[in-house]
Amino acid sequence: MIAIQDNTMNDTVNQAVTHSSRLEQCFATLKQQNRPALVSYLTAGDPDADTSHRLLHGLPDAGVDIIELGMPFSDPMADGPAIQKAALRALESGQTQTKTLEMVRNFRQENSTTPVVLMGYYNPIYCYGVERFLTDAATAGVDGLIVVDLPPEHDEELCQPAAQHGIDFIRLATPTTDARRLPKVLANASGFIYYVSVAGVTGGSAPTPERLENSVAHLREHTDLPIAVGFGIRTAEQAATIGRFSDAVVVGSALVDCIEHAASGDDAVEQVHGLVSELAESVRACREVDEQVIS
Amino acid sequence: MNKPMDLSSSLPDANGLFGSFGGRFVAETLMPLILELQDEYATAKNDPEFQRQLAYFQGDYVGRPSPLYFAERLTEHFGGASIYLKREELNHTGAHKINNCIGQGLLARQMGKKRIIAETGAGMHGVATATVAARFGLPCVIYMGTADIERQQTNVFRMQLLGAEIVPVTSGTGTLKDAMNEALRDWVTNVDDTFYIIGTVAGPHPYPAMVRDFQAVIGHETRAQMLEKHGRLPDSLVACIGGGSNAMGLFHPFLNDSAVQMIGVEAGGKGVNSGLHAASLNGGTPGVLHGNRTYLLQNADGQISDAHSISAGLDYPGIGPEHAWLHEQGRVEYVSATDAEALEAFQICCRQEGIIPALETAHALAEVAKRAPTLPREHLMVVNLSGRGDKDMMSVAHHLGEQLDEAC
Known part of the structure; x- marks a missing residue:
């Protein structure tokens, strides 16, 4: 029994080595271009299925490199007001786990390169059924999962089964993750490391770049995985500053705010893609200054 | 089952599990804090001085x-x-709520925390928390759903008299679960100096066991x-x-x-x-x-x-x-x-x-x-x-x- 499990594990590992994932390819390409990835967060089904579909499909053209798609949950304990409201809007318009997976499947029919990472809380996955969820997510073309309330202590719940399905489990490291704990956080991490820039909820106060740069540098000493930075990044200027020393910059609440304040679905699409373009331009140019200085 | 299981002392296990229930399903930001709390509580549980203080407050202050x-x-x-x-x-x-608040309040003091937060539904846990915070001279913030504030006006006033700040919670349905979400959001934002006094035998390990022991x-x-x-x-x-x-x-x-x-x-x-x-x-x-x-x-x-x-x-x-x-x-x-x-x-x-x-x-x-x-x-x-x-x-x-x- 144990021997069989070991073989399965080896097969998965070998697969991962021979076929590089969309996330690996994405980061490899960006490394050649010497620029960080722009990661966007939107809640699936916000504000409604149709608008959400249009928002999602337009993200790569607007300049997003990696898509984080939120699975709405009624009780998002780690989110600030903007993403809380987004989840409620999505749920009120009838969003479900099944529909979220369907969105990814539809997206994959026209885009086979942009990585899609599902982000959310464990309960909707647990209720869907972990094995069923991972099977459906892998089939739909999901590349990774970020599940806020599953620390490494519960790796057997989802993190390890996800690896069996070839889905990356993206771990959050935070300002409270001390040296003693870091190895545990990194142990089963894959895809990239998401550094939570400030202790708090999403959409909160902006991090100070100096402290952040030190934290990212410290993380690099312990992992070869790319490091994304998120929480509190709202503007093109912030994204550029943080993009100079991180491998990816995550913007969520600022985009979700556009949806809240939009006059219509069309307006939401225009505003979100507009802000994404601005952020993308800024992120693409953020290391050029450094290069000029060096040359 | 071959022999009767010892139901009273063997659980939860080291991971905070009662069978498949319990655990520590929290954001990474909170994990180091929860592990620290677990250690501090384990020490306090076997510390005669902590137990002496607990017994003193249970008797002369609570009236047990x-x-x-x-x-x-x-x-x-x-x-x-x-x-x-x-x-x-x-x-x-x-109410019984004070039994737990005295215990956690003593622990907060021992851990050098400077601020107390809590959620409350009927307001009884909020009042007990505000009471303990006043007694130990710590500032206190109570999260309470707007629907509950409406139906428990007297307790809101009591908490204010005791010096607590009441934060109305409008998210969700404005009841106890939403107040708990909001308290968790506060905690994750103020991890360094804040002690979260959970009012019931729920939440991440060690809370269910700790609150049980105090009750x-x-x-x-x-x-x-x-x-x-x-x-x-x-x-x-x-x-x-x-x-x-x-x-x-x-x-x-x-x-x-x-x-x-x-x-x-x-x-x-x-x-x-x-x-x-x-x-x-x-x-x-x-x-x-x-x-x-x-x-x-x-x-x-x-x-x-x-x-x-x-x-x-x-x-x-x-x-x-x-x-x-x-x-x-x-x-x-x-x-x-x-x-x-x-x-x-x-x-x-x-x-x-x-x-x-x-x-x-x-x-x-x-x-x-x-x-x-x-x-x-x-x-x-x-x-x-x-x-x-x-x-x-x-x-x-x-x-x-x-x-x-x-x-x-």
């Missing part, structure tokens, strides 16, 4: 031990089992008091359950006494089949919320449903993980009482015993009304009179269709 009172008129009224009331409503602040004083006293009065253990224990801290406090010291029957009473609202209730075990399914796996009121997609109860303190869509486990083990019987049954029992207790119980407690009394008449006088039944009903006057008046204002 609370009496185990023979409710002679209630016994006659129902005409069956001998009914004993464990008078937790006589504690300082009027177990109820059961330990009951045991000694009943032995002194009758030279034997009670035959049954009855307690109401929202998160389940007063029930766990009463039940836990008796879990290995297989002859002692235990009945937990959930809030049945307008009936468990109506969809408008707060009975997580009788009408819910397993899920993960607020740091632990337990039974939850939720839809098939894992979205948490709104609980409904006449009593703000039971208006929670989950239940402590140890209760979920005891339910699956069959050690404790979990039943429910409707709003109407609780209101009826509330009035009987007022008139027969001159004791105005909390609406939460009235749910336990409603089960007594069903069960006691069928049992002989020799049957010794202990009901946890977990809180007093002063806070519920306006609510009860509203439901009984009276206007207290006019009467005054």
Whole structure:
């Protein structure tokens, strides 16, 4: 029994080595271009299925490199007001786990390169059924999962089964993750490391770049995985500053705010893609200054 | 099972699990803090000085031990089992909640924390927390749903008098679960200096075990008091359950006494089949919320449903993980009482015993009304009179269709 499990594990590992994932390819390409990835967060089904579909499909053209798609949950304990409201809007318009997976499947029919990472809380996955969820997510073309309330202590719940399905489990490291704990956080991490820039909820106060740069540098000493930075990044200027020393910059609440304040679905699409373009331009140019200085 | 499991001391395991329930389902930001709390609590549990201070405050400040009172008129009224009331409503602040707050307050002080936060539903835990914070000279922020603020005005004022800041929570349905979400958001933002006093046997490990231990004083006293009065253990224990801290406090010291029957009473609202209730075990399914796996009121997609109860303190869509486990083990019987049954029992207790119980407690009394008449006088039944009903006057008046204002 144990021997069989070991073989399965080896097969998965070998697969991962021979076929590089969309996330690996994405980061490899960006490394050649010497620029960080722009990661966007939107809640699936916000504000409604149709608008959400249009928002999602337009993200790569607007300049997003990696898509984080939120699975709405009624009780998002780690989110600030903007993403809380987004989840409620999505749920009120009838969003479900099944529909979220369907969105990814539809997206994959026209885009086979942009990585899609599902982000959310464990309960909707647990209720869907972990094995069923991972099977459906892998089939739909999901590349990774970020599940806020599953620390490494519960790796057997989802993190390890996800690896069996070839889905990356993206771990959050935070300002409270001390040296003693870091190895545990990194142990089963894959895809990239998401550094939570400030202790708090999403959409909160902006991090100070100096402290952040030190934290990212410290993380690099312990992992070869790319490091994304998120929480509190709202503007093109912030994204550029943080993009100079991180491998990816995550913007969520600022985009979700556009949806809240939009006059219509069309307006939401225009505003979100507009802000994404601005952020993308800024992120693409953020290391050029450094290069000029060096040359 | 080959031999009886030791139900009282072996759980939770090192990962905070009671069978498959419990655990530590929290954001990474909170993990180091939760592990630190676990260590600090483990140390305090075996520290004679901490236990001495706890005993001192339980005695001179809270007023323990609370009496185990023979409710002679209630016994006659129902005409069956001998009914004993464990008078937790006589504690300082009027409910069992202070037992836990004193314990966690001492721990907060020992850990050098500078700020206390808590969630509250009916306001009893908020009042107890504000009280302890005042006593220990720590600033205190209480998160309370706007719907609960509306129906528990008196407790809001009490907390303010005690120096606490009340933060109204509008998110979700503005009840206890939303207040808990908001308290968790505060905690994750202020990890360095803040101690979160969770009010029930739920949340991430070590809270369910820690709150249980602080509340177990109820059961330990009951045991000694009943032995002194009758030279034997009670035959049954009855307690109401929202998160389940007063029930766990009463039940836990008796879990290995297989002859002692235990009945937990959930809030049945307008009936468990109506969809408008707060009975997580009788009408819910397993899920993960607020740091632990337990039974939850939720839809098939894992979205948490709104609980409904006449009593703000039971208006929670989950239940402590140890209760979920005891339910699956069959050690404790979990039943429910409707709003109407609780209101009826509330009035009987007022008139027969001159004791105005909390609406939460009235749910336990409603089960007594069903069960006691069928049992002989020799049957010794202990009901946890977990809180007093002063806070519920306006609510009860509203439901009984009276206007207290006019009467005054």
